[in-house]
Amino acid sequence: MKRWTTVLGRVGTVLIAISLALLLVSLIPQINLATSAGEMPVAPEQVYTTSYRVLTPQQGLGIKVTVEGTINVYFLELGVEESYPGVGMLFANVTELEEFLDANPDLVIWEYNLEDGYAERYYIPTKVMNITLVFHNPSSADAILDYEVTLTSTVAPGEKVRNIAYWTTPIGIILAIPWFLNSWKQRKQS
Amino acid sequence: MGKGKPFLEVLSSAVHEDYRFPFLEVFAFLYAIGTFVFASFGVTITTQGGTNEVIATANEVIAYGLVSSILSLPLSIFIILVFKNIAYGLGSDLEKGIIQTYFSYPLRRRGILTAKLLSALGVALLLFLGIQISGLYILAPDIVLPQLGTVLLTYAASLSYPLLIAGIMLLMTLKLRRGGISLVFGLVLYFAMSIISGIATIFAIVTETPLYLQIISAISPSIVLQQYYGGLLGDFWAPAFSEVLLYTGVSYVIVAFVFFLGYTYFSRRLNL
Numbered sequence: 001m002k003r004w005t006t007v008l009g010r011v012g013t014v015l016i017a018i019s020l021a022l023l024l025v026s027l028i029p030q031i032n033l034a035t036s037a038g039e040m041p042v043a044p045e046q047v048y049t050t051s052y053r054v055l056t057p058q059q060g061l062g063i064k065v066t067v068e069g070t071i072n073v074y075f076l077e078l079g080v081e082e083s084y085p086g087v088g089m090l091f092a093n094v095t096e097l098e099e100f101l102d103a104n105p106d107l108v109i110w111e112y113n114l115e116d117g118y119a120e121r122y123y124i125p126t127k128v129m130n131i132t133l134v135f136h137n138p139s140s141a142d143a144i145l146d147y148e149v150t151l152t153s154t155v156a157p158g159e160k161v162r163n164i165a166y167w168t169t170p171i172g173i174i175l176a177i178p179w180f181l182n183s184w185k186q187r188k189q190s
Numbered sequence: 191m192g193k194g195k196p197f198l199e200v201l202s203s204a205v206h207e208d209y210r211f212p213f214l215e216v217f218a219f220l221y222a223i224g225t226f227v228f229a230s231f232g233v234t235i236t237t238q239g240g241t242n243e244v245i246a247t248a249n250e251v252i253a254y255g256l257v258s259s260i261l262s263l264p265l266s267i268f269i270i271l272v273f274k275n276i277a278y279g280l281g282s283d284l285e286k287g288i289i290q291t292y293f294s295y296p297l298r299r300r301g302i303l304t305a306k307l308l309s310a311l312g313v314a315l316l317l318f319l320g321i322q323i324s325g326l327y328i329l330a331p332d333i334v335l336p337q338l339g340t341v342l343l344t345y346a347a348s349l350s351y352p353l354l355i356a357g358i359m360l361l362m363t364l365k366l367r368r369g370g371i372s373l374v375f376g377l378v379l380y381f382a383m384s385i386i387s388g389i390a391t392i393f394a395i396v397t398e399t400p401l402y403l404q405i406i407s408a409i410s411p412s413i414v415l416q417q418y419y420g421g422l423l424g425d426f427w428a429p430a431f432s433e434v435l436l437y438t439g440v441s442y443v444i445v446a447f448v449f450f451l452g453y454t455y456f457s458r459r460l461n462l
Contacts, residue, residue, distance in 0.1 A: 003198075003202060006202075010209070010211070010214060013211070013212070013214070013215050014214055014215055014218045014317070016215070017212075017215035017216070017218045017219040017222070018218050018219070018222045018321065020219060021218075021219045021220075021222035021223045022222060024223065025222075025223065025226045025227070056231035056232075057231065057329050057330040057333070058229065058230075058231060058329075125332075126330055126331050126332040126333075127249075127252075127330055127331075127332035127333045128231055128249075128252050128330075128333070155226050155227060155229075156226040156229075156328070156329055157328075157329070160328060161226075161328060164328065
């Protein structure tokens with residue numbers, strides 16, 4: 001019984017140590033690597049595509065979009081190994097874009113259909129990948145797009161790491177308490 | 191009393207001695223921090239037919255580069271822990287006569303040594319690999335899971351040489367019956383390898399023959415793995431994947447042989 005208390009107690013203290021490390025890692029601030037912002041009109045049926053950017057799991061991409069009119073925003077994942085025909089020149093027209101989206105629904109990380117609205121998103125990939133941002137005006141009227149894209153560098157995905165630490169800390173404390181009490185009693189007796 | 195209970199008795203005593211509070215916790219903390227702080231995805235991705243004749247696919251190269259980056263300092267910390275456990279743990283037990291007490295247990299000598307090595311090596315390895323691979327999974331699950339084979343092979347190749355030195359240190363500690371000298375010898379041997387492989391690399395590049403690197407790869411297969419995934423040392427050696435597996439296998443056969451010698455000496459020739 002005492003041996004099991006010791007084993008579980010030490011597992012608990014190790015979990016607490018790992019949680020502390022994870023919390024510390026999550027507190028390391030992000031570094032802003034680059035920001036690009038702009039305002040531009042998007043003509044009816046026009047597709048506007050940003051250039052490729054390679055993202056790693058230690059980089060995050062934040063995007064803020066304000067739209068006057070109607071604009072569909074697509075955040076696409078194009079892996080480093082794959083190459084897609086036509087993507088080099090990136091969707092010359094709506095038909096190409098729609099064909100690509102129909103053929104590769106799994107490559108759409110997220111999409112927004114904005115009508116006089118605002119959207120904000122922060123994304124950290126789980127592998128090394130190419131990211132492409134596509135704006136498409138599906139309406140027959142001009143739309144105004146105001147966007148800001150921020151690239152940040154991070155040691156680890158902060159929220160994910162912090163959540164794991166929040167779960168493992170109480171488990172570690174629960175496992176360690178009987179062992180700590182036992183050790184304290186023994187020290188008191190001797 | 192069955193054999194299980196005395197074995198557990200020796201094992202728990204060894205674990206208690208090797209990992210006094212808060213040693214284990216400090217090492218766990220350092221491994222966890224190191225995994226994230228040293229992780230780097232900054233690898234040059236070259237595909238087949240590139241200037242460096244890299245045969246591996248890009249994702250494999252990324253996985254290899256990632257594991258190599260997080261192994262840098264944490265591996266040294268792991269080695270210090272293992273060397274300390276073997277040299278001081280076993281050495282002090284021999285010096286103080288605790289091993290003699292174990293010999294009175296209804297347990298074979300090889301069982302005693304297994305319990306000691308499980309504590310010194312097994313627990314340290316479990317902690318190290320458990321934290322590092324979990325950390326990698328948190329950081330980049332879509333790299334680690336599809337490339338688990340590459341991740342494990344990189345660990346296997348990187349751990350082979352430290353395990354060989356651990357085996358040599360075990361033999362020295364048993365022979366000398368004290369840990370201090372074998373600890374110093376082990377550390378010197380570990381750092382000497384980087385000097386030797388540096389000299390061998392220069393010879394290999396100058397003579398454009400991979401023989402020197404092939405010889406070193408038999409005991410330190412991380413070199414053949416580096417050449418397979420990175421091709422950094424030049425075009426004169428482009429090892430195939432089967433070659434990487436062969437060198438890794440050979441290195442572990444050598445490690446197993448050294449530990450076998452340790453077991454044989456401990457079981458038959460160690461007179462206290």
